Amino acid sequence: MTSQDVILGILMNQSSAGYDIKRLLETVFSYFYNASFGTIYPMLAKMEQQGLITKESIIQEGKPNKHVYTITEEGRRQFREYLNSELQPEEIKSDFMVRLYFGGLADREHVSEWLSKAIDKTTRTLQSLEDIYGRLKDKKSATQIICVRLGIESCKARLKVLNEGLNDIKALDGELEKE
Amino acid sequence: MTSQDVILGILMNQSSAGYDIKRLLETVFSYFYNASFGTIYPMLAKMEQQGLITKESIIQEGKPNKHVYTITEEGRRQFREYLNSELQPEEIKSDFMVRLYFGGLADREHVSEWLSKAIDKTTRTLQSLEDIYGRLKDKKSATQIICVRLGIESCKARLKVLNEGLNDIKALDGELEKE
DNA sequence: GTGGCCATGTAATGTGTTACATGATTTG
DNA sequence: CAAATCATGTAACACATTACATGGCCAC
Numbered sequence: 422m423t424s425q426d427v428i429l430g431i432l433m434n435q436s437s438a439g440y441d442i443k444r445l446l447e448t449v450f451s452y453f454y455n456a457s458f459g460t461i462y463p464m465l466a467k468m469e470q471q472g473l474i475t476k477e478s479i480i481q482e483g484k485p486n487k488h489v490y491t492i493t494e495e496g497r498r499q500f501r502e503y504l505n506s507e508l509q510p511e512e513i514k515s516d517f518m519v520r521l522y523f524g525g526l527a528d529r530e531h532v533s534e535w536l537s538k539a540i541d542k543t544t545r546t547l548q549s550l551e552d553i554y555g556r557l558k559d560k561k562s563a564t565q566i567i568c569v570r571l572g573i574e575s576c577k578a579r580l581k582v583l584n585e586g587l588n589d590i591k592a593l594d595g596e597l598e599k600e
Numbered sequence: 601m602t603s604q605d606v607i608l609g610i611l612m613n614q615s616s617a618g619y620d621i622k623r624l625l626e627t628v629f630s631y632f633y634n635a636s637f638g639t640i641y642p643m644l645a646k647m648e649q650q651g652l653i654t655k656e657s658i659i660q661e662g663k664p665n666k667h668v669y670t671i672t673e674e675g676r677r678q679f680r681e682y683l684n685s686e687l688q689p690e691e692i693k694s695d696f697m698v699r700l701y702f703g704g705l706a707d708r709e710h711v712s713e714w715l716s717k718a719i720d721k722t723t724r725t726l727q728s729l730e731d732i733y734g735r736l737k738d739k740k741s742a743t744q745i746i747c748v749r750l751g752i753e754s755c756k757a758r759l760k761v762l763n764e765g766l767n768d769i770k771a772l773d774g775e776l777e778k779e
Numbered sequence: 780g781t782g783g784c785c786a787t788g789t790a791a792t793g794t795g796t797t798a799c800a801t802g803a804t805t806t807g
Numbered sequence: 808c809a810a811a812t813c814a815t816g817t818a819a820c821a822c823a824t825t826a827c828a829t830g831g832c833c834a835c
Contacts, residue, residue: 583746
């Protein structure tokens with residue numbers, strides 16, 4: 422899976438401009454995918470050249486002009502090819518988990534701070550996923566519901582362990598202060 | 601966090617060769633980090649040049665020779681600097697979740713296959729994390745236990761939703777066959 | 780005798796991020 | 808009046824993967 426496949430998938434459902442694609446990625450996709458403008462805009466230009474999408478310039482008042490891209494038949498074919506291709510393993514790069522693993526080498530203050538930040542972030546992610554779930558529960562496809570539920574349940578499980586972990590670390594701090 | 605930080609962290613605990621580092625990453629780290637030989641070997645060479653680590657050649661019989669690297673004081677300083685640096689957000693790239701999101705555009709057979717594969721993989725990951733947990737529960741630091749428990753509970757939550765999801769999809773298939 | 784494990788390394792390639800450049804409009 | 812939002816795009820850079828090259832030993 423590359424950014425091209427993701428963009429094609431989005432355009433399968435509705436024609437969009439690069440800016441809109443970024444917005445969508447930031448909201449719904451942020452839990453499992455991300456791409457910057459520096460990826461999206463050059464990729465859209467490349468895809469247009471290859472005939473996977475067509476560009477339409479929309480002149481807006483009070484706002485910059487938009488380039489709305491629409492998927493072509495060739496683009497649809499390419500997307501179907503992606504769906505038929507081999508499923509790729511998940512790629513994760515978690516600074517937080519790496520630090521936790523090496524946590525024995527860090528001060529307890531640092532560890533507490535990392536845990537607190539992870540709790541904050543996970544809480545916010547959970548909130549946003551639950552919002553999405555509430556809004557889309559009856560409208561969206563079965564697989565999108567599974568997708569959002571996966572995020573929600575993962576966040577909940579994560580929060581449980583994170584909170585217990587933070588308590589454990591703080592308990593260790595308490596013991597030390599007594600001595 | 602770059603591969604350099606991870607390698608330094610590993611070498612903080614024990615001197616290792618590139619091959620051993622890869623092995624370790626594949627087992628314990630695989631849930632939240634990964635690096636290929638093409639990253640590890642050039643990085644070790646670069647780090648030696650910069651004086652962060654020292655190389656010792658071990659001549660082995662019946663096996664190829666090994667280059668065992670040991671962290672220097674400068675390397676330790678550099679690693680502490682990493683622990684003091686700003687926590688970086690998690691990076692995830694999940695082909696599986698992307699496909700699920702676009703699942704409405706795919707055949708139900710494909711979706712079932714993806715879910716089954718995800719269930720298999722998660723089950724195996726859970727198994728390996730529980731093995732690690734069993735072995736290290738009493739030996740390792742509090743933060744490493746949190747780290748492994750995060751993986752275990754995430755996998756369990758994931759499995760629950762995946763199994764429910766697969767049943768839902770199969771139920772839809774059943775309905776269709778009746779018609 | 781084929782394939783897998785041990786063990787290191789290089790080069791080509793792919794892919795993506797960050798920072799910069801531009802500029803009008805709206806919101807606090 | 809500063810900052811965010813809308814909107815597009817480029818160029819330099821960082822970083823990593825894949826495939827290749829080498830080669831002995833061991834198990835099936």
